[in-house]
Amino acid sequence: MKVLKFGGTSVGSVKSILSLKKIVEKEARQQPVIVVVSALGGMTDKLLYTAQLALNGDQGWKTEFDAMVDRHHKMIDTIISDPSSRENLFNTVDSLLDQLKSIYFGVFLIHDLSEKTQDAIVSYGERLSSNIVATLIKGTKWFDSRDFIKTERVNDKHTLDSELTYKLVKKAFADLPRVSLVPGFISRDKTTERTTNLGRGGSDYTAAIIAAALNAECLEIWTDVDGFMTADPKVIKTAYTINELSYIEAMELCNFGAKVIYPPTIYPVCVKNIPIKVKNTFNPDNSGTVIKQKAENDRKPIRGISSISGTTLITVTGLSMVGVRGVNRRIFTTLADNGISVFMVSQASSENSTSIGVRDQDAKRAVEVLNKEYEKEIETGAMFPMHAESNLATIAIVGENMKHTPGIAGKLFGTLGRSGVSVIACAQGASETNISFVVEGQSLRKSLNVLHDSFFLSEYKVLNLFICGVGTVGGKLLEQIKSQYEELKERSRLKLNVVGIASSKKAIFNRDGIDLNHYHELLEESEPSNAEKLKTSILGMNIFNSVFVDCTASKDIASLYQDLLEHNISIIAANKIAASSEYENYAQLKQTALQRGVLFRFETNVGAGLPIIGTINDLKHSGDKILKIEAVLSGTLNFIFNELSAKVPFSETVRRAKEQGYSEPDPRIDLSGTDVVRKLVILSREAGYRVELSDVKKELFIPSDFFNSTEEEFWKNLPSLDESFEQKRKELEAQGKKWRFVATLDHGETQVALKAVDHNHPFYNLEGSNNIVLLTTERYKEYPMQIQGYGAGASVTAAGVFANIMSIANI
Template sequence: MKVLKFGGTSVGSSTNINKVISILENYSKKDAIICVVSAVGGITDRLLKAGELANNKDQAYTKEFEAIQNSHFSIITELVPKQNKTILSHVENMLQDLKNLLDGIYLINELSPKTSDKLVSFGELLSSYIIAETLKSRSLNAQLKNSQELVVTNSNFTKAEVEYDTTNKNIKDYFSTANQQITILPGFVSKSKLGEITTLGRGGSDFTAAIVAAALQVEQLEIWTDVSGMFTANPKLVKQAFPIDKISYQEAMELSHFGAKVLYPPTVQPVLNLNIPIHIKNTLKPEETGTVISKNASSGKSPIKGISHISNIALLTLEGSGMIGIPGFSKRLFETLAQEKINIVLITQASSEHSICLGVETKDAAIAKEAIDTVFENEISLHKIEPLVVEKDLSIIALVGDNMKSHQGISGKMFSALGKNNINIRAIAQGASEKNISAVIADKDVKKALNTLHERFFEENTKQLNVFITGVGNVGEKLIDQIQQQYAFLKKNLKIDVRIVGMANSKKMIFNEKGIDLTNWATQFHHAETSSLQGFLDKVIALNLRNSIFVDITASEAVSKLYADYLKNSIAVVACNKIACSSMYENYKKLQDLSLKYNAPFLYETNVGAGLPIISTLKNLVASGDKVVSIQAVLSGSLNFVFNNFNDKKNFHDTVKQAQFEGYTEPDPRIDLSGIDVARKILILARENGGKIEIEDIENDSFLTKANLESGSVDDFYETLIADEPHFQKLYASAKEKNCQLKYVAEYNKGKAKVGLKEIPEGHPFYNLEGKDNIVMFYTQRYPEQPLIVKGAGAGADVTASGLFADIIQIANK
């Protein structure tokens, strides 16, 4: 004999009921079947709503009744279209009884727990009758048995307690003589010893099935629902969650307690002592394995079996010096809550006895505060304790697993992962059995917390990065192409899953929490929302995704001013925009401090040498204890390109135009040619070396004329270049006469920095610097005579994008 239970979704439509019937038909070929069914999906909620409306004198209860009636009539018509007159007549009588009950509630304004139980019992009684009659109409040997004639309880309405001696005898007696192949039982419903209609609480259909399975000591109890077992986390919140093959009774109860809706916690109790396995299966996908709950479930690779949560939690904190060493203090506190019938979900107390934190459902918080403040009124008035503090909008997350106690460092990994994503923990609780580790966090962080922990404990250490890019011009396009090209490689070899979740240009911005499709990202801007810097920031914060990275590929001061807001929300910042790091030293230092405080990396390797590892090399020198004495560098790929291509046969104007056309200069080439860009770069290197200097402190020996520097626009600037061609030819001729090369050089020595055009003699490391290459020479205590040299392409969209990409990957490896 087998006991199967089908939930509300499984019997929520004629289509699903047909799937149930198919399963029962297959099972009944081998075994006698007991089938416990829930109410049609959503009907219990409608019954309760109709009752509340009637009790509130709201005639809208009649519309709820009509919806209930139409739902059942529709299912009957679709299941047994040719033989439904008798069934319809019986259901009509049942529905008339329901209507009379609702009318009575409306007239006398009475909806007691007793009446409520009678009201909601109609759901299971209707569904079980319809399913039983459908089985009969299809020539299956089936019979309906009312569970109210078997399950006997006390009179604790809405959550009655079972009288097991009487109930077990009733079940054994009935099934000892029953000869039908399929028995249909309504779940959830029961009767008291006095014959009053009672229910076993929400989720009680699972309980009914377990009671029957235990009484008959069957080999296995099967719970059929709309998911393929118990998952490692809620699959609606964690897309990577997967079904757990095997799990112990205790683990299942822990997960159910912490919000896993697949199983009603009391279900386990009747079968626990008898070691009857519970198999959770998917009605819609019966071929899938599901989850087996038993006494000796294999541990598998991970000591963690699942991650779950409870929402709508309030944290109550009672504290004060008057609590220390006072016997019975906790007893008074707990008794107060018990008298108000308030369930305590979590308890944690400081060893100093100075405070006690309790987690309760948010709906109970106001009552709890009033009751506790009243009971401890005297102590509060004497300032021995403080009035109860209530914090709302909280949730409890929990790691669950029997074998956590034999694995060191689980809690450390849990809290480290949460901390790195700026998820603040308000309270912690861990039982001595170590079957769960619970933490109270803000409601808004639940999704991020669950995904963070699932990634940490279940996803083979694959780290998901959620990237938001502002500035999808030339460099941005190259970065997107590189991420798309390397996606599979990174995921397979480095266990990094890089997803671009948001993009913005100056006009539009797009977002996709699951990751933007990079095969056609540009077309998505056609129908995108209007872009705004604050709107982009607000969206990134609202999504609240783990391992979020903001990438700035602009030259905008306004964008750079938002870095602090990103960092304060533990969103890493990667920037090729030099403005922030070359702004006032106070702002530079503030960003570094925020990065440390909020554990949000702030990386800007491309600020100095595009894709060259210049800043990282300097940081490594400093971190290893070396002392950088001086820095000499050619830091502008743009200027190097210009002076490598300019000569007495090609004028300066055309050379600059070519550099701009090929993407080596900013849209406004004055930024490059004025030397301010190079000054910013040497300023950043000086600061990375510990120097506290400002941009004004850097000596800038410009090679441009006064007319060039005072030009009002880019077009005017180009006009002045034509007019001042003799000036540039003179510079070239002077260098050529000395067999020198013109290079724009940045220098830092003993706390001072300067930039300017220099004539570099043959044999110098800068002399043969070609194209757009950059070079940096670090003279240090360890490299006093032969400097440490970093050399390579210092401009161009591809190399700049690769530098940004390298920073993103570096964040993943932290």
């Protein structure tokens, strides 16, 4: 025998109620079933709302009542085809509705709504729906649950009398028909015989009581979801159904906001070791979630994450609490006597403060009664008035696999810390199946997402990328992300989610990800933006695992880095401005990233995709010391001097460098040595030296007048240098030498200069736009370490940025 319970959504529409019929009839062919049903979806709220209208003397109660009548009539007309059955059902339903109308009219006349009357009113929802379902399924016997579900008054509340109820249930179902139909939720006081109920969600409880009393094979809860989810799917789109849970895990998840089943449902069947199946009326073929004594070990450290928004944390504190017996008893007794539920407790080991979590709607009352309880202590200064902090959220990670597993709490708080989420209070029981903690309400979404990712509950690890700059490098990067997207998902279980794209004038954002096939069109249609709006939008999204990727050369964008890092957003910069700015700013950015547990990566600032900065850092971290750096760091200048020949004058080589994308948009940045100086400063700093831009000695090869004119004048005057360059080139060629623009760090001294090197020098055969770096260290003193390769070009730079992104993903 099975007990099947169907919730309000399962009887809320014609489609769902016909699905219910099919499910029950299929099960009934195998064995007897007892079906417990809730009121039509939303009906209990409607019954209570109408009662309030009547209590307030509002004639609108009649309109609401007529709407209820109409809804039930339409349901009957639609689903009951047999004329005789339909007529009998109408008689039963209309009789109940007439009774209900009389009660409402009485409330309206005398302006009084007692608990007894309200309990009677809400009982009609289940009494009506159960008669409709009983008529729909042929051969069904209807039972009035009030005849065997009995309550008693305990501490001014209706509480189940388990012993009497179990005895009456066994008696009522001594002879089981093929299908038994029972209204859930409602009950009857064992002494007064008045109608009572088991509380909101009580239909689940009714089903569990019957299943336990009759030792059912299984309790099935049919609802509108496929089962328990690893997290709230409205917040975490990657949440999925949990196949199996233990009773303890299910109870913990329910107590902390998972509204799949009513928490008291679990205890009666747990005692009898009866499994619970949670299934979807709208998707009956899905296997759902099975709750049993011992769930299968899937090796994941936790089963799921649950949360309660609208939390207030009340702190009871005072020196008089230390070592005094009964202080906590007074706290919880006072709150219980006033009907206030506490769902989390956190106490300092010093005993001078206890923090309790309550719902926001209970906070004001809780503070009032606690201040009254400790009124004398507060007056004498032995205790402080209650401190309440609202608009918080409570999160619980749940799983029996956490038992005796070292590092779970460390990983939890470390993960939250790196995401910029501050934990206000926390609690963990000795059972080790639940770690609960309180955060600011605005951090709830980010917290849930990052924990879902970090504890392997998500199918993919997600990096949320903000790409700034869609020119040569940014455009190539977006192409590379698009081309690698599916492969990374399949091979590395990594999802690169581009949630923001900004050009120099416009920006677009989408938390769910931007379609990279059409981002150009989306940018064109978007609102104007600037650096400040960009920062506001990024911080406002407050999204987890955020990475800001700067593919611009903008000073305004570089100025955003500090704020972004302080909000735990990692930064990858192709932009050289920040890392080569004042040393104090550079050091502060590095320190902020370290303190916040995020990354500030700028590998492509020097050498495009070459692993130069990474290699320097690896040498330093291994205990080596950088003594000297000699490098050709400008792919643009190397390209220019390699292209220079008797047939190709200097001005033409500069033009080719720009056309082929090797130079900055304004090639004077390269020709002035500014770009190389910045790169040398960055390398020097990464090597451990405090160097400013002004410290670098410059020996340039173009007159300063060329850099003070407009860009148009620069291009016009550039050919005037061709003759002198050709003359010097011939002299070098005769000597067997070549020009190289060399950056040098030598024991803290820095210089950039155009130098002539012969065929014995490692720089001599440097081709095209290649870069080369020689690192002389304490370990590599006699034979310097050499790094060489493409050092310019949008594709290789974008690839270097992509590699930085992947380095964050692999942490």
